[in-house]
Amino acid sequence: MFSSLRKIQNPILKSVISAVTSFAIVTIVGSVVIDLAKSERNEKSVYKLGVYASLIGTAAGAVFGLIIPTDKTKTAKKTDQKQDTVTDKKVWQDWRNFVVTRKVKESEEITSFYLEPEDKEEIPNFKPGQFLTIKLDIPSQQRPVIRTYSLSDRNEPNQYYRLSIKRELAPKGLDVPPGIASNFMHDRIEEGSIIPAKPPNGKFYIDVNKSLPAVLISNGVGITPMIAMAKASSLLNPSKNVWFVHGARNGQYHAFRDEVLAIAQQNSQLKVHYRYSRPQPEDEGHYQSNGYVDATLIKDSILPEIKNIYGSTDAEYFLCGSPAFLTSLREGLAELGVLEERVFFESFSKGSSKVSEKKKTETKDTSEGKEVVFAQSGKTATWQSNDGTILEFAEDNGINPPNSCRAGICLTCMCRIEEGEIEYEEPPTGTPDEGTVLICIAKPKTEKVVLDI
Numbered sequence: 539m540f541s542s543l544r545k546i547q548n549p550i551l552k553s554v555i556s557a558v559t560s561f562a563i564v565t566i567v568g569s570v571v572i573d574l575a576k577s578e579r580n581e582k583s584v585y586k587l588g589v590y591a592s593l594i595g596t597a598a599g600a601v602f603g604l605i606i607p608t609d610k611t612k613t614a615k616k617t618d619q620k621q622d623t624v625t626d627k628k629v630w631q632d633w634r635n636f637v638v639t640r641k642v643k644e645s646e647e648i649t650s651f652y653l654e655p656e657d658k659e660e661i662p663n664f665k666p667g668q669f670l671t672i673k674l675d676i677p678s679q680q681r682p683v684i685r686t687y688s689l690s691d692r693n694e695p696n697q698y699y700r701l702s703i704k705r706e707l708a709p710k711g712l713d714v715p716p717g718i719a720s721n722f723m724h725d726r727i728e729e730g731s732i733i734p735a736k737p738p739n740g741k742f743y744i745d746v747n748k749s750l751p752a753v754l755i756s757n758g759v760g761i762t763p764m765i766a767m768a769k770a771s772s773l774l775n776p777s778k779n780v781w782f783v784h785g786a787r788n789g790q791y792h793a794f795r796d797e798v799l800a801i802a803q804q805n806s807q808l809k810v811h812y813r814y815s816r817p818q819p820e821d822e823g824h825y826q827s828n829g830y831v832d833a834t835l836i837k838d839s840i841l842p843e844i845k846n847i848y849g850s851t852d853a854e855y856f857l858c859g860s861p862a863f864l865t866s867l868r869e870g871l872a873e874l875g876v877l878e879e880r881v882f883f884e885s886f887s888k889g890s891s892k893v894s895e896k897k898k899t900e901t902k903d904t905s906e907g908k909e910v911v912f913a914q915s916g917k918t919a920t921w922q923s924n925d926g927t928i929l930e931f932a933e934d935n936g937i938n939p940p941n942s943c944r945a946g947i948c949l950t951c952m953c954r955i956e957e958g959e960i961e962y963e964e965p966p967t968g969t970p971d972e973g974t975v976l977i978c979i980a981k982p983k984t985e986k987v988v989l990d991i
């Protein structure tokens with residue numbers, strides 16, 4: 539009976555059940571005793587004694603129920619269940635408001651923004667390398683501007699998200715406006731500003747538990763996912779060998795120089811190589827080599843170190859940086875014999891898409907086209923197989939749907955498909971909502987496609 543009582547978690551319920559049980563036991567026992575002990579002379583006082591005994595027994599039972607300890611194994615199990623629920627609850631759907639709690643200048647052109655949830659509830663951790671999608675209401679823009687930014691910090695447990703954003707200037711020689719979102723973040727977003735964000739996402743991440751060494755190679759703002767990867771590796775699997783190779787113009791433009799060195803000071807398995815393309819005299823002693831980060835640097839400086847430790851040069855390579863940097867590294871690594879399946883990369887912008895280049899050189903497709911209806915814009919046009927993605931086709935027809943990554947990652951171009959079917963050039967990284975498509979990587983599949991653009 540005691541063990542059953544100990545399994546009850548609610549102390550009041552435990553006390554009531556204990557009191558009722560005591561009352562029943564004392565009353566039954568009391569009745570038997572009264573029956574045996576009563577006589578003509580003392581009948582009244584014996585009954586009185588019985589009532590008192592029942593009341594005292596009930597009170598004692600209630601107190602006993604309150605003080606008896608609860609079964610600990612059961613409590614622990616319950617707490618675990620509760621924690622599981624909390625973990626599930628941490629992931630949110632759609633948009634959640636975050637407060638900018640810190641704004642920190644990291645370099646000449648990169649500034650970090652620390653985001654904490656406005657609801658002060660827990661936030662989920664993320665796979666090191668993933669990004670956050672944010673939505674900005676910018677007064678000069680007709681609709682909210684959606685952009686994706688890699689999570690540039692990693693802690694256990696996670697209390698904030700950090701985004702580190704480069705101010706995008708207008709490209710030299712082009713009479714176009716500077717970057718909309720990045721300049722707004724730098725100039726208008728301050729501590730206390732509210733920014734809606736979607737949950738962390740992305741397929742570019744490191745599995746720190748893999749035994750293979752990892753080489754993290756970045757240039758410019760491509761350093762952001764690499765910091766999360768280096769930190770996660772040092773926190774969760776400190777014995778993993780990681781090389782952190784980063785290229786910057788010089789110290790002025792080099793964000794997180796000391797932060798990465800601080801991780802390496804804590805973890806000797808993290809080796810750092812900084813390469814400056816235009817070092818200044820004051821940078822002396824802060825970088826390891828001069829020039830651009832390329833496959834030759836990997837061949838001459840990193841592969842011998844990996845071979846020295848492992849006896850082989852087998853490693854995983856994570857690349858993030860400008861489109862030219864990515865092309866050069868991917869081609870260079872392939873020439874060094876690195877298997878394609880060992881190379882993971884992320885581009886922050888698509889650069890010149892292969893489809894666009896093809897469009898310029900190929901002659902016009904004469905095969906019968908497919909009808910694309912842009913319902914909101916009231917335009918219908920015939921798509922040919924060399925017209926590129928639906929996004930490019932829309933732009934060629936004077937329609938400018940919102941877009942950001944142009945690579946099926948960020949969901950900015952997601953739009954409702956009202957009729958017909960599309961096909962993707964490659965499976966999207968982001969998961970579009972039911973009944974919607976990512977037009978930046980989609981082409982019409984059926985004879986007619988109607989889109990809510």
Ligand SMILES: Cc1cc2nc3c(=O)[nH]c(=O)nc-3n(C[C@H](O)[C@H](O)[C@H](O)COP(=O)(O)OP(=O)(O)OC[C@H]3O[C@@H](n4cnc5c(N)ncnc54)[C@H](O)[C@@H]3O)c2cc1C
Pocket residue numbers: 669685686687688689702703704705706707708709712714715716717718719720721740759762763884885886887942943947948
């Ligand atoms: C997965 C992922 C992760 C990312 N992580 C980061 C990160 O950690 N940090 C970071 O800083 N960025 C990151 N980015 C890039 C980021 O999402 C934005 O693309 C970037 O901030 C530029 O956005 P913007 O609105 O400032 O510029 P936009 O307004 O999109 O303009 C981009 C550039 O185009 C130029 N431009 C404008 N109009 C024209 C025109 N007509 N013709 C030619 N050029 C034009 C602008 O001057 C600007 O230089 C990431 C992107 C992806 C996809």
Ligand code: FES
Pocket residue numbers: 940941942943944945946947948949950951952968976977978979
């Ligand atoms: S623009 Fe990013 S998914 Fe299409």
